[in-house]
Amino acid sequence: MTPASTTNPTSADVLSCRGVGVHRGDNAVVSDLTMTVRTGEWVALVGPNGAGKTSLLHAVAGLLPATGELRVDGHHPMALGRRALARVVALMPQRPVVPPGMSARHLIALGRTPYLGRFATESAADRDAVDHEIARLGLAGFADRPADQLSGGELQRCILARALCQQPRLLLLDEPTSALDIGHQQTVLDLVDELRAERGLTVLAAMHDLTLAAQYADRMVLLDQGRVVHDGPPADVLSAARLGATYGARVEVLDRPAGPAVVPIRATQPPHPRAAHRPDQLGGTR
Ligand SMILES: Nc1ncnc2c1ncn2[C@@H]1O[C@H](COP(=O)(O)OP(=O)(O)OP(=O)(O)O)[C@@H](O)[C@H]1O
Numbered sequence: 691m692t693p694a695s696t697t698n699p700t701s702a703d704v705l706s707c708r709g710v711g712v713h714r715g716d717n718a719v720v721s722d723l724t725m726t727v728r729t730g731e732w733v734a735l736v737g738p739n740g741a742g743k744t745s746l747l748h749a750v751a752g753l754l755p756a757t758g759e760l761r762v763d764g765h766h767p768m769a770l771g772r773r774a775l776a777r778v779v780a781l782m783p784q785r786p787v788v789p790p791g792m793s794a795r796h797l798i799a800l801g802r803t804p805y806l807g808r809f810a811t812e813s814a815a816d817r818d819a820v821d822h823e824i825a826r827l828g829l830a831g832f833a834d835r836p837a838d839q840l841s842g843g844e845l846q847r848c849i850l851a852r853a854l855c856q857q858p859r860l861l862l863l864d865e866p867t868s869a870l871d872i873g874h875q876q877t878v879l880d881l882v883d884e885l886r887a888e889r890g891l892t893v894l895a896a897m898h899d900l901t902l903a904a905q906y907a908d909r910m911v912l913l914d915q916g917r918v919v920h921d922g923p924p925a926d927v928l929s930a931a932r933l934g935a936t937y938g939a940r941v942e943v944l945d946r947p948a949g950p951a952v953v954p955i956r957a958t959q960p961p962h963p964r965a966a967h968r969p970d971q972l973g974g975t976r
Contacts, residue, residue, distance in 0.1 A: 702728045702729050703726045703727065703728055703729070704727055704728065704859055704892040705725075705726060705727040705761070705860060705894065706726045706727075706759070706760075707726070707746075707750075707758070707759070707760050707761075708724050708758055708759040708760075709722050709723070709724060709757075709759060710723040710724070710749065710756050710757065710758040710759070711723070711756065711757040711758055712742065712748075712749045712755075712756050712916075713755075713757075714745060714754075718916060719740075719742045719745045720745050720746050720749070720756075720913075720917075721916045721917055722758070722917065723742075723746065723758075723913075723916070723917065723918055724918065725911050725918060725921055727860070727892055727894055728892070729859075729890055730886055730890045731892055731893070731909065732882075732883070732886060732892075732893040733893070733895070733907060733908065733909045733910070733911060734896075734897050734904075734906070734909070734910045734924070735747070735894060735895065735896040735910075735911050736896070736897060736900060736903060736910055736911070736912050736913070737912055737913035737919070738914065738936060738938075741914050741916065742913050742916040743896035743913060744784055744896060745916075747862045748781070749767070750762060750779065750862060751767065751775075751862055752767035752768050752770070752772075752775050752779070753781070755768065762779055762860060763778045763859060765778075767779065772804075773803075773804045774804075776803065776804035776856055777805070777857070777858065778860060779858050779860045779861075780801070780853035780854070780856040780858035780860075780862065781862040781864065782846075782849050782850050782852075782853045782861070782862065782863045782864060782866055783849070783864050784864040784865045784868070786849045788837045789838075790838055791836050791838070792837055792838070793833070793834055793836060793837065794832050794833050794834070794835055794836075794837045794840060794844075794848045795820065795824065795833040796837075797848055797849075797852060798820055798823060798824060798829070798833075798855060799812065799816070799820045799852075799855070800855075801820075801823075801851070801852040801853060801856045802816040802819060802820060802855050802856075805857075819855050820855055823851040823854045823855050824851060826851075826854075827847045827848075827850060827851045827878075827881070828847070829844070829848060829851060841869075842869035843869045843870045843874055845869070846866070846867075846869045846870060846878075847870075847874070847878065850863075850866060850878060857889075859891070859892060860891075860893075860894065861882065861885075861892070861893050861894075861895075862894050862895075863882070863893065863896065863897075864895075865896055865897065865898060866878060866879070866882075866895060866897070867879065867897070867899065867902065868898070879902065879905075879906050882895075882906075883906055895907070900928060900933070900950075900952040901949070901951045901952050903924070904924035904925075904928060904949035904950050904952075909921065909923060909924075910923070910924050910927040910928070912927050912936060914936045919936055920932065924950055925945075925949070928943050930942060930943050933952065939954065940954065940955040940957060941953060942955055
């Protein structure tokens with residue numbers, strides 16, 4: 691089901707897709723996809739492995755060709771020049787490419803490329819923007835280290851800093867918290883949310899953690915095999931029956947004030963509950 695309000699494009703839409711298709715080789719991995727994302731909205735793209743989330747994000751970022759009508763800020767991504775597109779859309783990829791030996795600071799500064807002058811020299815404003823994002827993401831201690839020697843979570847924050855340096859209107863996040871501990875997950879998502887309020891940033895984020903996604907997203911678009919299965923507020927999209935049908939998962943969905951929480955349920959109880967082995971907690975629960 692797709693509410694009409696999310697499919698009729700208006701001038702307030704940063705992203706509009708109508709009947710969009712994306713191919714990888716001979717395979718259609720996104721088919722007949724219609725959705726819009728309005729200025730300042732946070733839309734979570736969810737769905738099982740291989741559903742087409744990354745492929746759609748790459749098409750929006752102008753990295754993959756798409757059929758149908760795809761508009762970013764009113765333009766087809768591939769019709770905008772690379773520089774113009776990079777000022778509108780920034781992608782935080784799932785698998786960033788890190789040139790060997792490049793320092794974290796240099797990697798982050800690549801986000802300023804669309805703003806550099808004729809001789810590609812950084813201005814004081816560019817350096818300030820980089821310093822600002824480094825400080826904001828708590829990366830000062832890593833900035834001079836080779837980025838390919840950082841931990842997965844440290845690198846993920848550098849890649850987000852690089853995307854924020856682009857000062858985009860539309861931020862595309864591909865599994866932005868997959869390598870982060872729970873504290874950094876909240877820090878990073880809170881930061882992105884603050885930028886929405888401060889700068890009117892629009893966010894389209896592929897996320898596997900449905901509970902976390904539900905806490906930040908205004909809407910969820912559930913994809914399966916390249917097609918939209920449901921588009922709506924998290925509380926409407928996340929039902930145990932729908933997640934069972936789409937992911938083949940056994941879950942319980944708890945209604946909580948901060949948003950629905952999705953709890954996986956084991957098919958069978960463990961044969962020997964751990965508590966039974968603990969002399970201090972025989973048969974106890976916490
Ligand atoms: N470079 C490629 N060449 C051929 N097929 C590809 C390529 N990249 C992805 N695919 C296929 O396209 C389909 C969609 O992949 P995609 O990465 O967009 O899914 P996803 O929803 O982001 O998955 P995940 O949650 O596992 O990251 C999958 O079947 C995948 O195997």
